[in-house]
Amino acid sequence: MTIPRTFQKTLAVLASLATVTALASCAQSERDAGSDTSADAGSNATFVFAASSDPVMLDPAMASDGETFRISRQIFEGLVGAKPGTTDVEPLLATKWTPSADGKSYTFDLREGVKFSDGTDFNGEAVCANFDRWYNWTGVNQSENISYYYNSLFKGFKTGKTGGVYDSCEAPSANQAVVKLAKPFAGFVQAMTLPAFSMQSPGALTQYNADKTEGTEDDPRFSEYATAHPTGTGPYLFDTWDRGQQVTLKANPDYWGEKAKTATVIVRTISDAKARTQELQAGNIDGYDLVGPADIQPLKDDGFQIVNRPAFNILYLGMNQKNKALQDVRVRQAITYAIDRAAVVKSSLPEGSEPAIEFIPPTVAGYNDQVEAYPYDLDKAKQLLADAGQSDLELKFAYPTGVSRPYMPAPEDTFAVIKSQLEKAGIKVTPVAAKWSPDYLDMIQGDAGVDKHDIHLLGWTGDYDDPDNFLGVFFGRKSSEWGFDNKKLFADLAAARELPTREEQVPAYEKIGAEIADYAPGVPLAHPAPSLAFAPGVQGFVASPVQDEVWNNVTVSK
Numbered sequence: 001m002t003i004p005r006t007f008q009k010t011l012a013v014l015a016s017l018a019t020v021t022a023l024a025s026c027a028q029s030e031r032d033a034g035s036d037t038s039a040d041a042g043s044n045a046t047f048v049f050a051a052s053s054d055p056v057m058l059d060p061a062m063a064s065d066g067e068t069f070r071i072s073r074q075i076f077e078g079l080v081g082a083k084p085g086t087t088d089v090e091p092l093l094a095t096k097w098t099p100s101a102d103g104k105s106y107t108f109d110l111r112e113g114v115k116f117s118d119g120t121d122f123n124g125e126a127v128c129a130n131f132d133r134w135y136n137w138t139g140v141n142q143s144e145n146i147s148y149y150y151n152s153l154f155k156g157f158k159t160g161k162t163g164g165v166y167d168s169c170e171a172p173s174a175n176q177a178v179v180k181l182a183k184p185f186a187g188f189v190q191a192m193t194l195p196a197f198s199m200q201s202p203g204a205l206t207q208y209n210a211d212k213t214e215g216t217e218d219d220p221r222f223s224e225y226a227t228a229h230p231t232g233t234g235p236y237l238f239d240t241w242d243r244g245q246q247v248t249l250k251a252n253p254d255y256w257g258e259k260a261k262t263a264t265v266i267v268r269t270i271s272d273a274k275a276r277t278q279e280l281q282a283g284n285i286d287g288y289d290l291v292g293p294a295d296i297q298p299l300k301d302d303g304f305q306i307v308n309r310p311a312f313n314i315l316y317l318g319m320n321q322k323n324k325a326l327q328d329v330r331v332r333q334a335i336t337y338a339i340d341r342a343a344v345v346k347s348s349l350p351e352g353s354e355p356a357i358e359f360i361p362p363t364v365a366g367y368n369d370q371v372e373a374y375p376y377d378l379d380k381a382k383q384l385l386a387d388a389g390q391s392d393l394e395l396k397f398a399y400p401t402g403v404s405r406p407y408m409p410a411p412e413d414t415f416a417v418i419k420s421q422l423e424k425a426g427i428k429v430t431p432v433a434a435k436w437s438p439d440y441l442d443m444i445q446g447d448a449g450v451d452k453h454d455i456h457l458l459g460w461t462g463d464y465d466d467p468d469n470f471l472g473v474f475f476g477r478k479s480s481e482w483g484f485d486n487k488k489l490f491a492d493l494a495a496a497r498e499l500p501t502r503e504e505q506v507p508a509y510e511k512i513g514a515e516i517a518d519y520a521p522g523v524p525l526a527h528p529a530p531s532l533a534f535a536p537g538v539q540g541f542v543a544s545p546v547q548d549e550v551w552n553n554v555t556v557s558k
Contacts, residue, residue, distance in 0.1 A: 124171025366509025
């Protein structure tokens with residue numbers, strides 16, 4: 001028998017989590033089984049939360065955006081989850097798990113009596129159906145912008161992109177599933193907390209043709225299933241989606257765990273940060289994410305609750321080495337020296353944000369504070385460009401519009417600061433602006449967009465506590481976003497993720513951090529500190545460093 005793996009957090013993270021105590025004081029376990037609590041027993045009120053953008057769609061297996069995941073976490077559940085308020089792993093649809101000695105097989109004991117919301121049994125066969133679904137994807141479903149997480153972590157399919165991590169799955173009984181891997185993956189259980197690996201009803205996936213791939217015009221992300229029939233085991237059920245306006249969820253009366261205390265949830269799309277603040281002040285919403293720095297103190301003064309989410313993220317400037325000039329490390333290093341990260345933080349990011357020197361936060365095991373930090377040095381930047389014969393360098397600089405992300409609350413402002421800094425180094429910048437979803441992500445991560453950008457703003461909020469979730473996701477393989485083929489780096493990351501213990505992984509990832517800094521594939525800019533705001537009557541919301549927030553314990557009193 002095995003117990004959930006948990007990892008020691010630093011005192012800094014523990015201290016930051018203390019800020020959520022008042023708001024979370026009424027919350028017990030997010031997913032306690034056997035409770036008789038229902039929406040009727042708590043409140044029939046509606047919890048209205050404002051998001052900064054629409055979800056792309058509602059099939060989490062094909063998603064990589066936070067707004068899709070925010071809603072998915074209410075509808076779907078995985079074999080394991082993150083303990084509320086932490087990155088620690090705890091049981092969810094699996095009650096326990098046992099790894100084999102060689103790290104290539106995991107036996108999951110499953111929770112009994114659970115059904116998907118369409119009445120399909122959750123059992124070992126359903127678990128295997130989900131794993132096999134991802135593994136058997138073909139054609140367009142294998143592209144990075146559709147199967148981003150499976151591509152990043154499992155690195156191969158049954159056909160096409162072979163040689164991946166997954167091997168097979170079998171169900172010895174209704175209450176057990178055995179997942180076999182082709183090679184060890186030390187972070188496998190932690191990765192299973194991701195919404196992308198949630199369990200979905202095999203019946204609904206088939207009935208509504210979730211993997212539809214007929215013809216290039218049929219993007220499976222916008223299938224009938226992904227837009228109208230997402231079906232999971234979670235505390236809420238999908239109700240309606242008014243595109244560009246709001247998604248409505250209803251409490252699941254048959255939920256196996258602690259039933260939702262609020263009968264209805266509405267996630268409204270309000271792209272403008274100031275408009276979200278005004279809607280909270282007017283009483284039209286009950287809470288929102290990504291509070292603007294200038295709004296925090298006025299909201300506090302008016303009696304609203306401010307909750308700080310621990311910064312478990314990275315904002316970076318990516319470089320696309322499909323541009324031949326950027327294949328020269330001197331040019332990439334010049335760009336890095338040309339950016340004053342402290343000024344970027346001061347000018348465009350919330351209070352509490354910190355400049356970054358690595359592509360992982362300091363709280364993640366394997367962080368190396370001794371890497372090349374590239375201090376702001378305009379003269380050195382100009383000299384490196386001259387040495388590379390690129391004193392007249394021109395770059396297409398892509399950035400998203402109409403969106404706020406936890407790692408990028410004001411992308412237009414961040415773009416303006418960096419553009420000005422690059423121009424001081426003699427680099428001509430051509431702006432390339434695109435709407436966030438799906439245009440911007442498709443341009444940066446999709447094959448068709450590689451010629452449209454040379455450098456770009458993007459970031460990442462960690463999904464689980466493992467360095468591979470940052471470094472492996474960014475640099476573990478050749479990708480459209482970065483456009484380079486560094487076989488040594490790929491091999492080093494692959495070897496590190498297969499090490500069996502955290503003690504062995506730490507020095508390996510510290511060495512890789514130095515290797516990445518020398519290679520300079522992009523510029524780690526900052527670790528922004530996100531804030532949420534709530535009306536005085538909201539209780540039971542537990543802020544998570546990985547945004548793994550399930551709302552069944554949220555109550556609203558006016």
